[in-house]
Structure formats: structure tokens, C-alpha cells
Amino acid sequence: MKKKAFIAIISVSMLASMGTGALAATKLQEIKAYLNPEIKVQVDGTYTELRDVNGNAIAPISYKDTNYFPIRAISDALGVAVDYNSATKTIILGEKVDGVSIAKEFKDMYHTKDPAQTTFKGKDYKEAYFNTGSGDRSSNFMLHPNKEHQTLYLQIAAVDGDITDFTIEDSNNNIILKKVDVIKSAEGLVTIQVDIGGIKSLYIHGKVKSGATVFVPLTTSYYK
Known part of the structure; x- marks a missing residue:
């Protein structure tokens, strides 16, 4: 509409x-x-x-x-x-022809370029969000599309444990844009698509159990 x-x-x-x-x-x-x-x-x-x-x-x-x-x-x-x-x-x-990697200007304590952490199932993605925090926890990070993009294509994998209550929010207006109840470890790398037109900042978060890792390849996750 x-x-x-x-x-x-x-x-x-x-x-x-x-x-x-x-x-x-x-x-x-x-x-x-x-x-x-x-x-x-x-x-x-x-x-x-x-x-x-x-x-x-x-x-x-x-x-x-x-x-x-x-x-x-x-x-x-x-x-x-x-x-x-x-x-x-x-x-x-609206949506652009060419995608823009979220690796650009990505800042987080779990941002890594270590090949030991940027490699998933034999492929090195060069840059990744690799959350290996201890204990049961919330895994979260921010993105800033700054109203310049229409769609986010986010790749994510749950390693050695599922991600639950995975949510992408408009952080400026506290509006949930996308929610996935469970991202299963057995699914491998999945792509989540969400409309982000007119949105300045995104808060992305989910819950993981002790021993689980959240892997987000930054070079193949992108805005359009």
C-alpha cells in the first residue's frame, strides 16, 4: 500500500x-x-x-x-x-541494484578478522561477528543503515546450539521488524530478509545457551 x-x-x-x-x-x-x-x-x-x-x-x-x-x-x-x-x-x-556489505563501519567487540573465527564450513568470509561469550546470554549488535537502504539480507548461523527469540528492531522507534522463534544449529547458514526502508538504526539480538556461538558473516550480509 x-x-x-x-x-x-x-x-x-x-x-x-x-x-x-x-x-x-x-x-x-x-x-x-x-x-x-x-x-x-x-x-x-x-x-x-x-x-x-x-x-x-x-x-x-x-x-x-x-x-x-x-x-x-x-x-x-x-x-x-x-x-x-x-x-x-x-x-x-527503494532497493538498490548492488548490495552494500554490512562489514562497512561495523563496530562490535565480537567483530573479528581472525581466519579461525571467520571460516564456516570450509569457507573464509574474511570478516564476521563471532559471539563466543560464556554462559546463557543475549547475543546482540547494532547496524546503522541511516535510511539509505530498503532491505537487509542478514546471514546468520547458530553453532553448537540454537538461537532463540532472534529479533531485528527499529531501535529509534522500538518497533519489531522481524522475529524468528528458533534458528537451529542444524540449519547451518540461513539468510533473513527484512524491510528497513526509512530506518536509521537496527538493534539485532537473540538468546543462546552456554557453549553456543553466533556466527554472522559480515561480507555476505548486505543492504540493498
């Missing part, structure tokens, strides 16, 4: 507010337009106040009987990822 609404709205909402230094471009044309705070926006039947990247309320620009909104504000309201490629001057909406 949201994606259908997005297509309809975006057809009249193509003013990009991406901090691209557009004023320096040579193909800009000066126009006369007006801010129109009387225009309201509904998303799935609920009125929504659009905001800029700093959280300030914004009004659309009216020009020749058409209303224009910053594309970032619309994408945030609909939960659709938006990014900008400065090299090609391209606005990217």
Missing part, C-alpha cells in the same frame, strides 16, 4: 533536497514559486506532518498548479529508502 502511494505522490513530488550543491550547476533555471502551508498530506488515511532532515516541519512549494515536496520528506513518511549518488547526480529510491 505504501509503495503504491509512493508512486502516485512521487509523480508530483520531484524536488530533491539532498544537499547536492545544486546552486553551482549550470543547467538550473530560475522560477517564481510559493510555499503553500495549506496543503496537507495523508499516508494510508492518517495525516502526516512532513519534516526535513533536521526534523523541521516543511510546506510544499506550489508552482504552475503543481505541488512539490522534498523527496527526503516524502520517502521518510512512506518508509522508502532514499540515497544520492553525487558522481552520477542520481537520486536512488
